[in-house]
Amino acid sequence: MINVKFEQVMSNVEEAVTEDELAALLDNETNITAYAGYEPSGKLHLGHLLTAYKLMDLQSVGVDVIVLLADLHAYLNEKGTMDQIRDWADHYQKCFSALGLAEGTRFVRGSDYQLEPEYTKLILKLARHTTLNRARRSMDEVSRNAEDPVVSQMIYPLMQTADIGYLNIDIAVGGIDQRKIHMLAREELHSMGFKSPVCVHTPILLGLDANKMSSSSDNLIAIEDSPESIKKRIQSAYCPPRTVGDNPLLQLYRYYVFPQFKQVELERPQQYGGPICYEDFSTLELDYAVGKLHPLDLKNGAATYIERIIGPIRSALRSD
């Protein structure tokens, strides 16, 4: 029984820190609160969806969820002016509502509480306890312009730590790029009398060109992309035959298609063997590894199923 919950939360995650604490939490506690924070800047894309799915997994096992629209974090991390970020935050809230999070999801805007005196005091206290090197290293995977960091980017991890304490978070969800900040939070919050969060980290997926996913290199699928755009992007994605490592197409199946569909049917010309059906990712992966499944068939199927995932989100967004 416990294992069912635990396995659900652990599915497709890179790591949980720690698994024992997570299991104990799910086993013994009620009124558990999990959160993920997002910098409102740039289009929402499949990468964001991965942590959103994890929040939904948590909701499905009875955990309360907070989505933090981290507007001040975005500002500190040089993502735009306050005005631009406010607009993005409005948009993000609509997008997340369209994703299908459970009723009762709490949306919180960072600026709603991060300017309160008590919060500020907590930041200063954290600043007093954190070395510059530690703060800087914690931002390595998170900040743009890694050389020439600004002081605001050193405040960022302190605020993220304070958020977890302030919002009384039990489970912090984020990509594995958040790891060092979360480890800082676990350490500092504990010594300041707050709960240390259990951290659940999702993988950071490759972009469609097998390089690091980034909106600037345009190698990702945004939730607002048109069906045509999705198809075109997937068509041009990197996909070496019989290769399962660092294959962005297989990632789409593993992290998006199979978690959402029990049965995956791939169309295929009769000439190459006709339609083929899979019920789990590992079977598909194996067929691909041995060359039983051609990259183009993989791509055509991915385009169909990714559109089936994104289509409803797109229309929910439009009807709003």
Add this chain to the structure above:
RNA sequence: CCCGCCUUAACUCAGUCUGGCAGAGUGGUCGGCUGUAGACCGACAUGUCCCCCGUUCAAAUCGGGGAGGCGGGACCA
């Protein structure tokens, strides 16, 4: 506060001394080869030369002023 260096295509940078069509590599787009992509081959496009003022027939280049970044020095009762 003082001194030195840097700022040119999406990125990394040549070019500045000695003024004369705005350059290379990487990346990008298109095509060829593949039942996909990549690789490979071929073609194409890059632009506020950080900003302002001046000198000049002509300024990325010279002069003056400014902005941003980097490094050092000084200050430290």
